[in-house]
Amino acid sequence: MKPPPFDYHxxxxxxxxxxxLAEAGEEGKVLAGGQSLIPLLNMRLAAPAHLVDINRLPGLAAVEAAPDGVRIGALARHAQVERSEPAAVAQPLLRQALRLVAHPVIRNRGTVVGSLVxxxxxxxLPAVLALLGGSVRLARRGGTRDVPAGEFFTGPLExxxxxxxLAVSALFPALPPRSGTAFREVARRHGDYALAGVAALVGLDEDLRVTTAxxxxxxxxxxxxxxxxxxxxxxxxPASADWAGAAxxxxxxxxxxxDIHATAAYRRHLIGVLAERALRDAAREALNA
Structure with a gap:
């Protein structure tokens, strides 16, 4: 199918x-990577009157690793962030999750911030941002605001x-000392949407006892x-922690x-199995941190 007509900016x-965007209001949609928006347009599940292409905006493709975490600009592609060594050092969960996102051709075009929005x-990536307590920076005519992950995701696709x-960047906070992360998921085929998945974070105190999970x-x-x-x-x-009880x-x-892919009972079972494995993986990473 072809998308419905729109004004292109x-x-x-x-x-x-x-x-x-201010003038378009509810009739405007932002185009960055387009890996989610274009299929919605072609299937006519979205019909904006205005499409605002931000790919020519300068300064929005940065991936900045700092002591407080990794700030990712709105035009930074999945593959760019996945390959960034400073980002992987500052926040290893990003690479752990990004290698599971779709397929290389999608990661070459899709954007991290676009996935969050x-x-x-x-x-x-929404699970990663939520687990780390990150935030998304939103800009509008006249100012900006930072919205924490706990308030940013309001519903399915909302x-x-x-x-x-316009979401201009996202902050993925760095890990505290003696912390580890892991990401596990099950999909029918690599690159498909996960039937179930988990991101885990484990932190240890100075005596190497679990304080965060x-x-x-x-x-x-x-x-x-x-x-x-x-x-x-x-x-x-970690060796004696009750990971099964936590899972x-x-x-x-x-x-x-x-849904047509799996029952709720099967997904719940997978979540328990994956949670235990991911927690154990994250604990091993914490011991080596």
Whole structure:
């Protein structure tokens, strides 16, 4: 199918883009990588009156690694972030998750920030941002605001980005000392949307006992909720921590749904299995940090 008709805009500056978006309001859509938007247009599931192509805007493709984390610009492609060594050092969970996103051709065009704004609960990056307690910076004509992950994802394919706003960057916070992360998922084929997936973070104290254990789930609810399971692990060294009990706590909080790919019961089972494996992986990483 062909997309419905729209007015195409190709601004050359951020200010010009924000002006166009402000005037377009609810009738405007932003085009960056287009890996989610173009199929929606072609299937006529989206019919904006104005399409604002931001690919010519300068300064939005940066990937900046700093002591506080990794800030990723709106035009930074998945593959660019995946290959960035400074980003992988500052926040290894990014590379762990990005290698599972779709296929190389998609990662070459799709953008990290675009995936966040698309807010698909079956996608990897919203779960990563939620687990790390990151944020998305939204710009509008007249100012900017930073929205924490816990407030940014408002429902399936719905985010806090309001009409007239442009997501210009996202911050993925760095890990504290003696912390480790892991990402696990199950898909029918590599590159397909995950039937279920988890991102895990484990932190240890100076005595190498578990003090932090959190898990964010993929395809387990309308938004990427985060389960804090440190209490279920017990304040123990990783070798004796109750990872099975922690995984059961994650499973109990999951809210998957039936669809043509898998039943909710199967997804819930997968979440428990993957959560235990990811927590153990993250704990090993923490011991080596």
């Amino acid at each position: 190709a601004p050359r500056s951020l200010g010009e883009a924000l002006d166009v 698309h807010a698909d609960p079956a996608a990897e 985010s806090a980005a309001a009409p007239g706003e 959190r898990v964010a789930c993929v395809s387990a609810g309308p938004v990427p909720a985060v389960a804090d399971v440190a209490g279920a692990c017990g304040h123990r060294p 059961e706590a994650v499973r109990a909080r999951a809210e998957p749904e039936d």
